[in-house]
Amino acid sequence: MRVLLAEDDPVLGDGLCAGLRQQGFQVDWVRDGVAALRELGSAVYAAAVLDLGLPRLDGLDVLRQARQAGVRTPVLVLTARDTVPQRIEGLDNGADDYVVKPIDLDELAARLRALVRRASGQAQPLLQVADVQLDLAGRQALLAGAPVVLSTREFDLLEVLMRNAGRVLTREQLEQQLYRWGHEVDSNAVEVHVHHLRRKLGAGLIQTVRGVGYLVPKV
Amino acid sequence: MPREPRMRPHLRSLRNRLLLGVVGGVVLMWLVAAWFTWRDAEHELGELLDAHLAQAAALLVAPAAHEHFHEELFARAPHLHRYATRVVFQVWHEGQLMQGSGNAPSQPLTTLRSGFETTEIAGQRWRVFATVGDAPDIQIYVGEQLDVRDTILRAVLRSLMWPLLLGLPLLALAAWWAVRLGLAPLDRLSHKLAQRQPDALEAVSLDPAPTELQPLVAALNTLFDRLARLIETERRFTADAAHELRTPIAGIRAQAQVARGATGDAERRHALDQLLIGCDRAARLIDQLLMLARVDAGQRGEGGPQELGALVRLAVAEQLPGLQARGQSIEVEADAACAVPGAPVWVGVLLRNLLDNAGRYAGPGARLRVSVAQLDDQPQLTVEDSGPGLPQADLQRLGERFYRAETGLASGQPGSGLGWSIIRRMAEVLGLQVQADRSPELGGLRVQVRWPVSPRAPVR
Numbered sequence: 001m002r003v004l005l006a007e008d009d010p011v012l013g014d015g016l017c018a019g020l021r022q023q024g025f026q027v028d029w030v031r032d033g034v035a036a037l038r039e040l041g042s043a044v045y046a047a048a049v050l051d052l053g054l055p056r057l058d059g060l061d062v063l064r065q066a067r068q069a070g071v072r073t074p075v076l077v078l079t080a081r082d083t084v085p086q087r088i089e090g091l092d093n094g095a096d097d098y099v100v101k102p103i104d105l106d107e108l109a110a111r112l113r114a115l116v117r118r119a120s121g122q123a124q125p126l127l128q129v130a131d132v133q134l135d136l137a138g139r140q141a142l143l144a145g146a147p148v149v150l151s152t153r154e155f156d157l158l159e160v161l162m163r164n165a166g167r168v169l170t171r172e173q174l175e176q177q178l179y180r181w182g183h184e185v186d187s188n189a190v191e192v193h194v195h196h197l198r199r200k201l202g203a204g205l206i207q208t209v210r211g212v213g214y215l216v217p218k219v
Numbered sequence: 220m221p222r223e224p225r226m227r228p229h230l231r232s233l234r235n236r237l238l239l240g241v242v243g244g245v246v247l248m249w250l251v252a253a254w255f256t257w258r259d260a261e262h263e264l265g266e267l268l269d270a271h272l273a274q275a276a277a278l279l280v281a282p283a284a285h286e287h288f289h290e291e292l293f294a295r296a297p298h299l300h301r302y303a304t305r306v307v308f309q310v311w312h313e314g315q316l317m318q319g320s321g322n323a324p325s326q327p328l329t330t331l332r333s334g335f336e337t338t339e340i341a342g343q344r345w346r347v348f349a350t351v352g353d354a355p356d357i358q359i360y361v362g363e364q365l366d367v368r369d370t371i372l373r374a375v376l377r378s379l380m381w382p383l384l385l386g387l388p389l390l391a392l393a394a395w396w397a398v399r400l401g402l403a404p405l406d407r408l409s410h411k412l413a414q415r416q417p418d419a420l421e422a423v424s425l426d427p428a429p430t431e432l433q434p435l436v437a438a439l440n441t442l443f444d445r446l447a448r449l450i451e452t453e454r455r456f457t458a459d460a461a462h463e464l465r466t467p468i469a470g471i472r473a474q475a476q477v478a479r480g481a482t483g484d485a486e487r488r489h490a491l492d493q494l495l496i497g498c499d500r501a502a503r504l505i506d507q508l509l510m511l512a513r514v515d516a517g518q519r520g521e522g523g524p525q526e527l528g529a530l531v532r533l534a535v536a537e538q539l540p541g542l543q544a545r546g547q548s549i550e551v552e553a554d555a556a557c558a559v560p561g562a563p564v565w566v567g568v569l570l571r572n573l574l575d576n577a578g579r580y581a582g583p584g585a586r587l588r589v590s591v592a593q594l595d596d597q598p599q600l601t602v603e604d605s606g607p608g609l610p611q612a613d614l615q616r617l618g619e620r621f622y623r624a625e626t627g628l629a630s631g632q633p634g635s636g637l638g639w640s641i642i643r644r645m646a647e648v649l650g651l652q653v654q655a656d657r658s659p660e661l662g663g664l665r666v667q668v669r670w671p672v673s674p675r676a677p678v679r
Contacts, residue, residue, distance in 0.1 A: 009466045011497035015473025018490060022480045053466075080465035102469030105476045 001156060002026040002177055003112060004048040006036035006062070007078070008055055012101075016049065016078075019105035024139050024152060025112070026180040033057025040066045044176040045073050046116045049108070052079040052090065060093050067094035074115035078103060113137060120163050127162045129216055132201055134159055141201070148200050153178060157193045161206060166218030168209050190214075233405075234398050241394040242387070249383045253376060260375050264368055269335060272348040276361045279310055279318070280352050305364040307345075313356045328360040337365065404429050408436070420447035452512070460508045467501035507637040510568060514644040525563045527591050527598050528553035534570035535589060542578050542587065549574075552590035557598040559670050569645045573602045573666055576638045581606030581663055588661060596672050603658035603665035614655050617643075642666075 003020065007013040008031045017027045028045070030036050033054035040048055040062070052059035063075060077095040079086075090098045096115050099108070113136050117125060127134040133142040139155055141148045150158065160177045161169065171190050179185050186192070194206055194214060207215045309328060310318035316325060329336050331349040338345055344365040352359050408425055422440040425432060474494040481487035531553040542549055559566060577587050581604035590601045609617070617639045646653040651668050658665035 009470055011493050011500065012466055012470030012473055014493050015470050015477055015490070015497075018477040018486065019473050019480070022477065022482075051466075078469075080462050080469075082462075082465075101465040102472040105473055105480075 001046045001112075001116060001159065002028070002044060002180060004036070004039050004045040004073075005029045006031075006033070006039075006048065006054060006059065007051045008032060008053070009051075016105070016108070020049075020109060020112075023105070023109035024155070025109065026156070026178065028180050031055075033059060033062045037062045037065055040071050040073060040075075041069060043071065043073065046177070047074045047076065047112050047119070049076050049078050049112070050095075052077060052081055060090065063090070063094045072119070074119045076108075076111055076115060078108070110137065116163075122163075127159065129162050129165050130205065130219055132158075132162070132205055134162055143201055150197070150200065151193075153189075154193050154197055154200075157190070158197055158201075161214060161216040165216045168213050168215045170213040174214070234395075234402060237398045237401075238391065238394055241398075242391050245390055246383070246387065253379050256379055257372065257376055261368070261372055264371060268363060268368060269346070269348070272335075272346065272361045272363060273350075275306075275308060276348050276350045276359050279308060279359045279361070280350060280357075305367050307360075307362045309360040310352065311358040311360070312352075312354075317357075327358070328362045332358070404432050408432065412439075420444075420450065460505075463504060463508070464501060467497055467504060471497040471501065504637070507641060511637060511641050511644065514565075514568075514641060514648055524558040524560055525566065527557040527559045527566075527600060528555065530559075530563060530566050530570060531589055531591055531600070534567060534574055537571065538574045538578060541575075545578060545582075546584045547578055547581065547587060549587040549589065552588070555591050555593055557591050557593050559598050565645055565649060569642060569649070569651075569668070570600075572638050572642050572645075573600075573668070576642075577602055577604045577606070577664065577666075579638075580604075585663065586661055594669070598670040600668040601665065602668075603661050604663035605658075605661040606663035608657050608663045609655070617655055 001024070003025050005013065005016055005020070005027050007016060007029070010031075013029050013031065017029050020027045028039065030039055031054075034056045036048075036050060036054060036059070037057060039045070050059050050062060054062065059077065059079065063077070066073075066075075074096040075094065076097040076099060077090045078099050078101060079090070080101050081087075081090075082100040087098050096119075097111055099111065113125070117136070125135070125137050127136065131144045133145075134140075134155075135142070136159065141150050141155065141158065156178050157174060160174060174190050175185050178190075194208075197206060205216060207217060209215055304322050307320045307323040307328065308318075309316055309320075309323050311327060316323075324340060326340075328340065328345065328347045329338050329349055331347070333350050334348070336347050336349070338347055340362075345362045346365055346368075347360055347362040350359050351357065404425060408423070411423055411425070420443045422443060423436055425436050428436050471494055474490045474497060478487050478490035478494065481490055531551060535549060535551055539549070574587070574589070578585075581587060586605040588601075588603050592599050592601070642653060645651075646668070650671050654667045654669075656665055656667075657663070
């Protein structure tokens with residue numbers, strides 16, 4: 001799952017990046033409000049963590065302008081501004097969650113997963129298509145109740161496809177969701193991961209729509 | 220602690236003091252007036268009655284009075300008035316009492332031949348006038364009981380004291396009322412103060428405030444104002460500190476958690492390094508906040524005039540290791556004799572912050588220059604660098620709390636945005652002019668600090 005982190009403090013930004021990566025997120029880190037607004041508009045992120053005290057453009061303005069521009073990405077505000085009026089202002093300006101620093105990394109990851117889950121209209125922390133189940137919190141895949149070992153990329157790819165069950169996703173869309181900045185993407189990386197997934201979970205789960213992309217059918 | 224002057228409890232009240240003063244003063248004045256009246260009345264009455272005695276004696280001396288003296292015939296004059304018993308006269312002829320009033324004793328009233336005398340006869344004090352009659356063998360005495368005079372004097376005094384006795388309660392009542400009326404604004408003031416919430420520090424208004432109370436009200440309001448500002452500073456400091464420490468602490472916590480969950484050595488080492496950086500920055504932020512709080516509270520060092528050049532060299536020596544670590548060089552032109560007034564500690568803090576800022580944001584390998592000059596009697600300190608400098612918009616916002624210029628962000632130097640707040644506040648406290656612009660020679664930021672006027676006192 002690819003998330004955007006907007007934080008100007010170098011130590012905290014670095015820590016959040018590393019921590020969220022440990023939890024299986026792909027994290028892109030921007031350090032000012034203008035960059036944050038630009039990246040939010042690109043719509044490749046499953047969620048965003050936004051500091052409010054950003055240089056160049058305040059986090060609240062980023063949030064307001066992004067929402068006005070129709071950006072629907074779930075945003076978790078992570079800030080030092082802790083008064084009740086400030087929390088209300090943050091939520092009313094389009095934040096989906098409001099967390100005061102400092103925060104436990106596990107909790108931050110759980111909140112992000114919950115945000116993404118709710119954004120995709122899903123109440124259960126489990127994704128299920130046919131007899132394949134994905135435990136998002138535990139990052140585990142089950143085939144007919146039996147655990148299947150998946151690599152990080154395979155899990156992420158399957159999660160994106162299952163989350164968008166019934167929709168065809170192009171290779172470019174999938175690559176954007178899977179790889180953060182600065183990672184080289186092989187031209188056939190997605191094909192390779194799909195191949196492995198089919199071998200581990202059965203050929204019928206992921207369908208190829210020739211010339212367009214891939215699809216996990218909605219059951 | 221200063222010792223309170225001891226005062227009897229009932230005199231601690233202004234009202235009682237005023238009442239006592241007014242009523243006591245009136246009574247005293249009255250008593251003094253009564254004493255003078257008594258003394259004068261006694262004197263005048265004495266003279267008047269003595270004159271009467273002399274007059275009466277003169278009547279007796281007149282020859283007609285004893286033309287019809289019969290030898291050895293004693294004539295007694297009749298009582299004509301109730302006071303007549305207190306007045307006596309005797310006319311003696313050749314040792315024989317010839318004439319006398321009804322109550323006259325059979326002895327001569329006095330042995331004096333002529334003149335006034337106060338004597339005691341049968342337990343009574345008498346005023347006696349003696350004179351020789353129209354023949355040398357006639358001796359005349361006229362006497363009057365002294366207590367007559369006392370009775371008259373007492374009557375005079377009584378008429379004097381009655382109005383006082385009657386008037387005193389009225390006077391006390393009037394004085395009490397006047398004092399009460401006069402002190403009413405004081406009561407209103409204390410009532411207003413008593414009714415305040417403990418945290419209410421706005422100005423007291425007393426309308427209309429009597430002239431005597433205006434300085435008190437003004438002093439109170441000055442005190443409230445100072446307190447309010449002090450409390451506001453404290454509150455802002457606490458809020459700022461709590462707020463600004465959240466981010467570094469969140470960073471430290473996150474890095475610690477990353478280190479704990481790290482799977483590789485490199486990842487763990489990186490997280491631990493970041494954790495240390497985070498700790499250092501939190502510590503520096505705390506130092507800066509404390510310094511800012513001290514400057515805000517208006518604390519300032521004391522001391523005689525200081526040589527600016529010496530303070531500059533001291534500050535540069537302190538900062539040199541940090542500058543060298545960034546490959547920066549620094550020139551010092553501080554030979555000009557420049558005395559600045561006192562407070563060496565704060566001048567040191569100012570210099571340290573200026574140099575720290577320059578070193579931090581000028582970038583690696585930059586040139587720094589510190590110079591001291593005396594311009595029109597005003598000492599001037601200039602700190603400039605060859606760094607990227609600041610655009611106009613940033614120059615104007617320098618000194619706003621927690622404002623971080625973009626150049627600072629670009630240089631990757633984490634600043635708290637407090638360095639300039641400290642510099643600005645310091646300048647306010649020390650009365651300095653601080654100006655930031657672009658250095659014409661080095662191209663980076665130039666900060667000029669100007670002291671008001673050089674102190675005249677000699678410099679060590």
